[in-house]
Amino acid sequence: MQTTFTAEQLRDPDTAEANKILRTCVHCGMCTATCPTFLLLGDELDSPRGRIYLIKDMLENGRAATELEARHVDRCLSCLSCMTTCPSGVHYMHLVDHARRHIEETYRRPWPERALRSVLARVLPRPGLFRLSLRAAALARPLARLIPGRGTTAQRLRAMLTLAPAALPPRSPMQEAPLHPAEGTRRGRVALLTGCAQKVLDPTINEATIRLLTRMGIEVVVPRGQGCCGALTHHMGQHDPAMAAARANLQAWGAEIEGQGLDAIVINASGCGTTVKDYGFMFRDEPEAALAAKISELAMDVTEVLDRFGYRPSREAPGLTVAYHSACSLQHGQKITALPKELLKRAGFAVKEPAEPHICCGSAGTYNLLQPGIAQALRARKLENMARLDADLVAAGNIGCITQLSGDALPVVHTVELLDWMAGGPKPAKLSA
Amino acid sequence: MGPALSRVALADGEAQGHFDPMIRLPPPKPEILARRDGILADLGRLLPEDAVIGEAIRLRPYETDGLSAYRQMPLAVTLPRTTEEVAAVLRYCHANGIRVVPRGAGTSLSGGALPLEDAVVIGLMRMNRILEVNYDDRFAVVEAGVTNIGITKAVEGDGFFYAPDPSSQLACMIGGNVMMNSGGAHCLKYGVTANNLLGLTFVTIEGEVVRIGGQHLDAAGYDWLGLITGSEGQLGMVTEVTVRILRSPEGARAMLAAFSSVEVAGQAVDAIIGAGVIPVALEFMDKPCIHACEAFAHAGYPLDAEAVLIIEVEGSLAEQDMLLNRIKEICDRFEPISMKLAESAEQSLAIWKGRKGAFGAVGRISPDYLCMDGTIPTGELPHVLKRIGEMSAHYGLGVANVFHAGDGNLHPLIMFDANDAESFRKAEAFGADILRLCVEVGGCLTGEHGVGVEKRDLMVAQFTPRELALQRAVKSAFDPGWLLNPAKVFPLEGNEALAA
Amino acid sequence: MSAALDKVTAPDTEEGVAEAVRAALAAREPLAVEGRGTKRAMLRPVQAARTLSTRALTGITLYRPTELVISARAGTPVAEIEAALAEKNQMLIAEPPDLRALFGAEEGATLGGVVGANLSGPRRITGGAMRDHVLGIRAVSGEGEVFRSGGRVLKNVTGLDLCKLLTGAYGTLGVLTEVTLKVQPAGEATGTLAVRVPDLAEGIAVLSAALSSPFGVSGAALLPEGHAPLGLDGPVALVRIEDFAESVTYRLGRLRAALSCFGEVSMLEGAPSRAAWRAVRDAVPLGAAPEGAVWRISVAPSRAPGVCAALREAFPARLLLDWGGGLVWVSGPATAEAHAAVMAAAAVAGGTFTLFRAPEALSAAVAVLPEEPAPLAAIGGRVKSVLDPAGILNPGRMRAGA
CATH class of the missing domain: 3.40.50.1860 (Rossmann fold)
Structure with missing residues (x-):
């Protein structure tokens, strides 16, 4: 597809990257068919092709985002179904990530939304805070039906209370322990990203992962200093907090690689996996570029690791x-x-x-x-x-x-x-x- | 596309290294542009709030379709959910002399859904319900916004399918298929859209809702169903479609045959059909296309071949074997470089993989491409490919050819760079030359993509002025005010109805 | 049609046809347009002093078996085309009927005639109608101008498809001078399964099961009782397969097994099979009385039993069902009451009807085709005045005053 960025605009590496992505799109429209929001809403603007076009227009004109761009880009799930469908290999993920950041930096959302996003960005990646909030939410849960109004804010509050579990699982000492030795002969050594929200909501996932891997002869480390992968803030367009979270992980895992070495970084929440596998791209122009690329190579979904080590x-x-x-x-x-x-x-x-x-x-x-x-x-x-x-x-x-x-x-x-x-x-x- | 004639390039844009390849469109009606706010308000009263789009930012993505080289912002976009809402918008536009541009999935490769500055786009994407499936009488009634593959998905669990399968079948909508009379790789056996329809809900420009055909074959009286199919939105809008559904064959399998020259491959095609074998698909790829597909799909296509045929047959396993062996024997007479008969469904898929991804594959080796769609008598293939090769050298632009060999429908993909004005101009001129050649050898401008805005100025190569006048007059019989998708299909020159 | 023989013009060139039309236009004289006039008793009689016949405009102009196309001038006898195709083991896909017996004609139909009337036989159900295979036409408009639509290639969506408009327009929108058709290889072998059924509904169920099988059925007809040509008593469902010999054997076997739940299945192969389908194609089992009327009703197949029951209640109807039950041939007394019953039955079933053959006393007095919705009728009037502004081509052939 034709683009009209000026040479000046293209000097910015992020814009150059966006241009590269836009140029691969031939506007064929295949992506619309597998986009969940297009299926529901039936509007080009809520399809990948429509969003690509909105984003292109906004970036080419160097325009600050408005409520309209924010509305349609916010409706994107980043499910990346379009990338599976696209015959031309358009990297929609990097384009929409770039657009989310542009919107975050140039558009001021109405205050209730800003407040909500800020709370989510602060609370979800911090297990302690998240646990406290969930306890409060559990208490307030019966009130969900009583929240009046049909506005977006009321809907969101109700959704938060409804999604919060009625009872929280107890803390899991197992997933906090720094090292889980292999049973029998050690066949490998991996780091496990224990995550942020997941470890609070359902610690049994990490426990099952650790049990299964160690039983298969794989030593599992839970490196100190690792935390949220950064996806939560990254998808809200909050560049700096996302990079900070990712950087902390790079350091934690880098130390392990330097130390006893790692065969893989195991991730059992695929949302986090997608982001960690993209660290190489996120840090492409940062001093940690080489390490980030290495980490992205080592990152594996738990099923990939199980298959590699011959699950039986x-x-x-x-x-x-x-x-x-x-x-x-x-x-x-x-x-x-x-x-x-x-x-x-x-x-x-x-x-x-x-x-x-x-x-x-x-x-x-x-x-x-x-x-x-x-x-x-x-x-x-x-x-x-x-x-x-x-x-x-x-x-x-x-x-x-x-x-x-x-x-x-x-x-x-x-x-x-x-x-x-x-x-x-x-x-x-x-x-x- | 009648090259420089039909485009107005913006001089100041070009000065910055950019250009705007605007296609010439009829002058907008100033009185309509002046009433824009009022029209939006009126439409807002006719339709639910979320069904009218008027802000410039939100109109932008509607300025083009699958042929993104041409762009024009519309006056407004409407997204009705029912036939009644479509009728209400048409009635309003008719009463107020406002032009309308129908839109399905916006996958047209000929610019069929390109808006006009003073036009209201009517998008049918929200009309995506399957209304009835009847296996006893073998039909399905669906709304116009149901995707082509959506029909097959709805009935395949019961062993049925909807036959026409355009390459964009994942996304393109049945309403658009009806308007363009879409074909596909399997239409050699099963026919195109027109051959697979029973009825339509048709809305006239006056907003009258008319049922055409029904659940039976061959309506008595004039064949309105046949005339409307492929009319590219010139005659009215279609909101519901009754299609025939067919029982799926027991199975299908593909084979691949590679030849050392285009001529020989063409002779093999003739010999297959001459022997009374009608494969369900018979696809031809030339050398540049083989290379592009192989680089992307790694399907194992022989890189030393000048031409590859992909041939698919249907039936029971024994029948597939019988047909494939017959075809193999025929191909053997033409000394193929190699042949590969799929042993399984997986191997068939592997053979098809490169062909199915051909457009995407070319998209990966070239920033942009124009996809041509002329049809030629199949006997002319060697001559036409040779001439296309010469044109490619003349224009300095690469071209890859994929071709529905059984029915003569040629898809040359002309590679160019949309950010380079000169490159785009050359691609347009190259495309026009190919299509003129198709007509010259006894073929036509378009086999399945439609004339749209892309080929309208070439219509004079295929039809006499009187023939065009006759077709225009038939359109006028449906749409006396030329409000329905004007500027498509017919050249602007000599069209009094669209003069300012 | 009351054309005196000395008023027949039969040019042997397209330009001659155009001249004849222009002369009629200049004289404001309506023209009865026909080929060999074999179907004059079809639909309504034309009131015209002169007849323009394409009978002399003959000859196959192009035949490329490997491209699956044949072109011929409109007056070429269908039999001549079929013979040329048979030499190359090909066929007309739509299998147009030979209605000499039904219309009491001595000569066979012309290409222009079967295209102008969009006549298709049993293969229509899966192979498509005549109109589906018309790739291109040349015609002369009511202003005496030659125009073309379509072409000679299998896939063509360039411009409005006037081929479809003129096919089945009975010469009211233009005089066809040349037609290009898509053709197909003829099946190497053919075979038919016959199932005796207790009633029409059960017969339709047999045909539906066959058509919903993956075995490529190319004919599905239902002969009501009293027509049993195969030594079978009562209604008989017929199902045809045409293909390579190995395929026909295999599919007949599979289909026979699949249909055996409906009763005993007998099999016809080769010549007897061909003869049975020729009879169905030409409506022979209908046994229409020469003085009676013949109608064709097109409905969704599952509605056919209801249509038949209603007709039998109204008059002593003789029936023959083709196209999986979707085409109901009806013969009965040529009375306004019988015609009203046909109209009502078709309307109730959501289908359509044609008064196919009737004495002028009936066909001139009733609507031989269903009324169109008003918006469509208005469009039809305007389309007619585009192609035949003076209304000189076959006036009244399809509808009174049009």
């Missing part, structure tokens, strides 16, 4: 049918599609996939809090497709999706919990209920 079940097949929910960050962001299903089958489960497997469930990080209307419509659509499968449970590889889809008839667990169970771990508590 030890229990009898449980006779259960799993509805596998493909998290967008896994299938579109990291292009991991068949592997989790293959592992679940290897573990002895019957695996089914719902219709429209490529369509997002509406979780998308903080999206379900910021765009509750669309998020709920997508959740309902996903659950409807799930219900037709006649499955016993749902498995997914991302905490966001697990939270989003929970609360319906079927229990929703992390893929690794099932794999751990079949390899000798405990039966996931959600399945016993």
